[in-house]
Amino acid sequence: MDFNYAAAAPEIFLGLAICVVLLVDVFLKDEQRETTYVLAMLALIGTAAVNLYFAVSAEVVTFNGAYVTDPASGVLKMFAYVALGVTFLYSREYLQNNGLLKGEFFVLGLFGLLGIMIMISAHSLLTLYLGLEVLALSQYTLVAFNRDSAASAEAAMKYFVLGAIASGALLYGISLLYGITGTLQLDELAARVGAAEISIPALLALAFIIVGIAFKFGAVPFHMWLPDVYQGAPTPVTLFIGSVPKLASFALVWRVLSEGLGPLHDGGWRDMLIVLCVLSLGLGNLAAIVQTNIKRMLAYSTISHVGFIFMGFIAGTDAGLSAAMFYTFAYVLMAAAAFGMVILLSRRGFEAERLEDFKGLNARSPWFALVMLMIMFSMAGVPPFVGFYAKLVVLAAVLNAGLVWLAAVGVLFAVIGAYYYIRVVWYMYFADATDQTPLAAAADMRIVISANALGLLALGLFPGGLLDLCARVLGG
């Protein structure tokens, strides 16, 4: 038996920490919920420390080939800790103001993180599925977390039903693959798939798996849940769903398609992803234009970003994969900041979720208008913000793969997409404020969201480090 517990140390630590948080939370009174928040943060810091301590410089496969730790998974997980920490920090005050500061939010968030970590480190399709379900169940529950809101309940129901179908499709694809190859372990899978001709059953299995992946990413035509869930969920939950799990979605494609089914790239999943990519770019950008609710607009914008992330996968090279990873990182940073701004503008009894609520922000707070401006231009892909380099690397990847037309489609939709991002800027700068209430966010939130936006700028001026990191861990 091959049990190397050190390789899974962060997950083990986090699992134990969650149990502690859960137990302590039971004995806390409602006014002491801050303790849960602090404990959750400590759990994150501890997990990060364990992760750093047990960091590996080469791939370590353990638990009979079910689990893997490699430099790329380490980086992805570290990024997930930071992103979840930022999510918690942005959410705390909002939850308090809306009477939602409950231990479950943090516990479920941490469980979701555990699922994400398991997915990132999966080396077998079953491990991957396990992680996926841990994450998905946490998310379903989180969406319904505001019990009194009908919209939240409806969103959670939709999410759950559709998510269950997608999980079923994925599992069915996995079972077909197992039937064809006789293995669930990713490296053996790649070897056996590669040794055989591409067969119809293999393509069928692939199609089911792609459906599952597309659903988790929210790629068109499997995007239906995304706008409703983003809009219906409490904003902190939207912030969570919109940011950290994208790392898991990236890991899903990376592990299953690149590592496990790499030989099926040409004539297999490449073309399927191209279809999803073009549809997502088109529908995401066009539908976002007509939205009046900013959470819904950002949901459609997510769909279009997914199209760009897929471009990196479509290239099918290491460089393409690291481009997709870079895009995912950039996207998580931007999404966290954008939803953070929605939270920042909200206050007790008031949800700043309409686009109109951003009108005249420059008059109310020049600094946060500038912060939002940076976030929006970064999302639109205008330099010198990180969103530009994200688009640059994926475009370079598809051009390198000889898909000039796809790059042209991509940039064309980027221009269309720019419209709804700059509309937010125009509301903030060119329109008069309808709401003169001063912003009342806590200092920690103000500082972190400012740092978040400045990070978009700093990474835009000096993207080299992160680009190198992505390329190094993925061998691109």
Place this chain on the structure above:
Amino acid sequence: MNWPILSVVIWLPILGGIAVMLCGSERAQLGKQLALGVSIITFALSVPLWTGFDASTAAMQFVENLPWIERFGANYALGVDGISMPLVLLTTFLTPFVVVAGWEVIETRPTQYFAAFLILEGLMIGTFAATDALLFYVFWEAMLVPMFIIIGVWGGARRVYATVKFFLYTFLGSVFMLVALIYMYLQAGDYAIASFHELRLTMNEQIFIFLAFLLAFAVKVPMFPVHTWLPDAHVEAPTGGSVILAAILLKMGGYGFVRFSLPITPDASHELAWLMITLSLIAVVYIGFVALVQADMKKLIAYSSIAHMGFVTLGFFVIFAATPASPVNDGARMALQGGMMQMLSHGLISGALFLCVGVLYDRMHSREISAYGGVINTMPKFAALMVLFGLANAGLPGTSGFVGEFFVILGTFQANPWLAFLAATTLILGAAYTLWMIKRVVFGDVANSHVAALTDVGAREFWMLMVLAVAVLIVGVWPAPLVDRMDASIGQLLMHVGQPKL
């Protein structure tokens, strides 16, 4: 040069702009003074670019090169040659005027206004000075952000429409250039513009790359038929915005043609020269007529800008009509020089004309020509200067407007007398629309009580226009130093163009 002069003139205004922004609305006066100080110091610091320039070489000068994104082979590489150096100076020279022009006029959030212009200045200089294509693109696109804000916040009644149109038009143009740049990077292995110049591309590749560039640069120039954003943007922009737009942003397109299109895709340029010449002549003739019927002064100058920029692109592409294009071909050399001179001179003249309109607008809050008449009776000093700029716009000999047009027409004549004939109609049309406007606005009897109540320009406005008038005359009377400094670079450009890459 021991100090990184280009970096300083790029980053000083940007950092200065941030500092001005930090002054906030409470310390607006301090912010204004800081903005003026920064813009003047930037100009002073850029003067060594002119005095220390070695006119005998076509190589990049004042070169800086630091590794930036090593994975892409993209460097923080700066340098100027005879083509970009005058444009950098034009930028640093004009920015203080913009600050002065907005001094008393801008009342809403003045510090943000000045900050936006300073940041824009740094980005524009960066665009001209970058010798790395990725760095160029970053500056090129980043310019859109402050310009979007400037038109949208401080513009006229339809400012939102105008600024969104401006943003989307230019953004659409440039993204395809990005695709072309990445495509060439994948072949060349780095982003240095010089390595792009060396690339051997097939005709098909060249045509596609040329068209991608064309979209980006034609929108910026702007060329017919993608010019429609300009009148809107000009009319709605605040005075300073119009000045920068006309004087410098439009030059980005022309600069792009000589820096990218001509040397990288010479064969495609040759192949498609007929298209470029046709579009340029349409801009010169048709837009000239359009300018004639405008009732709004800013719109008239905007259309006149399009016509004048048509001359620039004509000068750049008529060299292919005079085959074979080579450094020894005097006509081609003259046409290119003419195009360059026209860009610089148009920067001065159109900037000055927009400032003149701004002076009138600040008093009467109208840009309609019909609202004026007999301004000379109440504002004699101002009228004299405006007439001078009007004559320069019409290409009067002795002003800078004449030099460029004359060179281009001469060069065109050597290629094809009929093209030269069409191009020369601008002398008539330009005179017609400019002078007719001057006649209706400046001369005649005092038209109404508002005009009768006008006060002449104060010291701030007078010296602002006076300095520009002197510059227009100096360039017009004695263009030799400028031409000499451009000569070597233009020779090298012609050499690139003359070598087929197929």
